[in-house]
């Protein structure tokens with residue numbers, strides 16, 4: 001069994017709304033036993049994402065207990081995780097109080113099972129899925145928007161010391177780095193942009209930090225290109241649409257895929273655009289393509305999803321099996337229209353400067369970074385970093401600028417179509 005400490009060594013991402021993490025434990029789990037190393041969460045009114053971090057891949061079940069009016073117990077969602085033990089100094093309670101979720105508790109249920117309980121105020125539905133390397137369980141809880149208008153202010157949405165003591169040792173320990181304020185988003189900024197309904201857009205620069213993404217024949221790293229393009233895209237979107245743009249990262253830092261979507265949900269983004277460069281074992285493959293979340297329709301799309309998710313083709317198949325359940329809140333039609341506008345614009349505009357640009361079209365695939373997004377969301381594969389000519393192109397400021405400008409035009413076209421629909 002792998003006893004990796006990577007997750008623990010990783011500095012917590014700056015935008016975490018809250019987390020409880022263990023410091024590297026001196027107590028290693030017994031053979032076959034997994035380690036529960038931490039719980040993280042992100043909130044916005046009507047939505048909370050909870051991530052349970054694990055070392056090892058224990059089996060688990062998710063269940064619901066309805067509210068019990070006689071005992072006054074709130075509704076609860078609980079995960080029973082088999083063959084697992086808590087890391088030595090894991091805090092057992094995490095106060096959330098975001099209007100949807102009151103707190104998260106972890107306690108031993110029986111000698112081999114840990115029960116992680118989400119004490120809810122109310123909820124409408126929930127979804128569970130897992131992510132590999134390191135293994136973690138993601139629980140997305142959806143509430144009734146009306147019921148959560150009295151949600152606690154954002155600044156309070158952080159890990160707090162447990163209210164009561166339970167026999168799980170030792171006392172609460174919250175790393176200073178994660179106990180700080182979540183990302184500040186001015187919510188009252190007056191926005192008078194031309195784009196109907198698009199007030200806030202999250203732009204996601206693919207990969208970063210320890211994850212370089214794909215690497216080109218002359219050593220160009222995808223993470224650097226995506227960051228450069230995301231920054232250009234932010235400037236351009238703010239100028240052209242008069243909207244607020246939030247980057248999931250603005251420097252070379254690793255951010256887990258589930259956190260990227262969580263950021264977009266948390267800030268109430270109207271669109272989510274993830275920027276990437278493509279790669280293929282076939283060195284002559286080139287072109288531009290745009291994805292939205294759905295079942296992959298062919299092997300190539302599945303291969304792209306495997307690479308961007310950091311998983312195997314077989315795991316893509318497993319993910320698709322659970323995707324049925326995860327699609328309920330996805331904006332499939334809007335995402336597909338946004339993808340089409342961006343793709344058309346990219347091909348049309350880039351062809352003027354680069355006549356050999358190949359239109360690979362709009363595609364669908366199961367991308368973790370798009371799972372759970374509650375707004376229209378797409379993933380752009382700007383060009384192939386594995387193709388010599390396109391690698392050179394990706395590295396050039398000129399191409400980055402033109403690509404960003406074309407994406408912005410696509411968003412504008414999408415927005416004006418929205419306006420027409422709304423005006424009818």
Ligand SMILES: [Zn+2]
Pocket residue numbers: 206207213214222276277308
């Ligand atoms: Zn990528």
